[in-house]
Amino acid sequence: MRERTIYECEHCNKKRLINKTQMKKHENICWFNPKNKTCLTCSHYVYEPGYLEPHPEIDGCPYEKIEAYRCCSLKNEQLDKKPIINCRDWKEKEEI
Numbered sequence: 001m002r003e004r005t006i007y008e009c010e011h012c013n014k015k016r017l018i019n020k021t022q023m024k025k026h027e028n029i030c031w032f033n034p035k036n037k038t039c040l041t042c043s044h045y046v047y048e049p050g051y052l053e054p055h056p057e058i059d060g061c062p063y064e065k066i067e068a069y070r071c072c073s074l075k076n077e078q079l080d081k082k083p084i085i086n087c088r089d090w091k092e093k094e095e096i
Contacts, residue, residue: 031083037090039083044074044091 007023009015011032017023027033034041047070052063070079074089 031085034092037086039070039072039079039087041093042072042087042090043093044072044089045079045083045093046071046073 004018006016006018007020009023009027009030009032011027011030011034015023015026015030017026028035030036031038031040039045048068050068051066053066055062055064070081071077072079072089074091
C-alpha cells in the first residue's frame with residue numbers, strides 16, 4: 001500500500017490533486033477565490049436552484065424542468081452559468 005498526499009482547494013473544497021503546483025494554479029483561477037472577484041463570491045449574486053415542476057393536470061403527471069436562476073441584484077440581470085471574473089461592481093459577501 002502506498003501513502004499519498006492529496007491537496008484540496010481551500011476555496012471550492014471540490015478540486016483535489018496530488019500535485020501541489022497544479023493545485024496552486026487551480027486556486028489562482030478558482031471561481032470561489034475572492035481574489036478573482038467572481039459572481040460566486042459577490043454580495044450581489046442571487047442563486048435559486050433548479051427544480052422539477054409537476055403537471056398533474058396532464059395524464060401521467062409529467063414534469064417540467066425549471067433551470068437554476070442566477071442573477072446580479074445590482075444590475076438586475078440574469079447571468080450565464082459561467083460567472084463574470086474581475087467584475088468592477090464586485091462587493092465581498094459578509095460572513096455569517
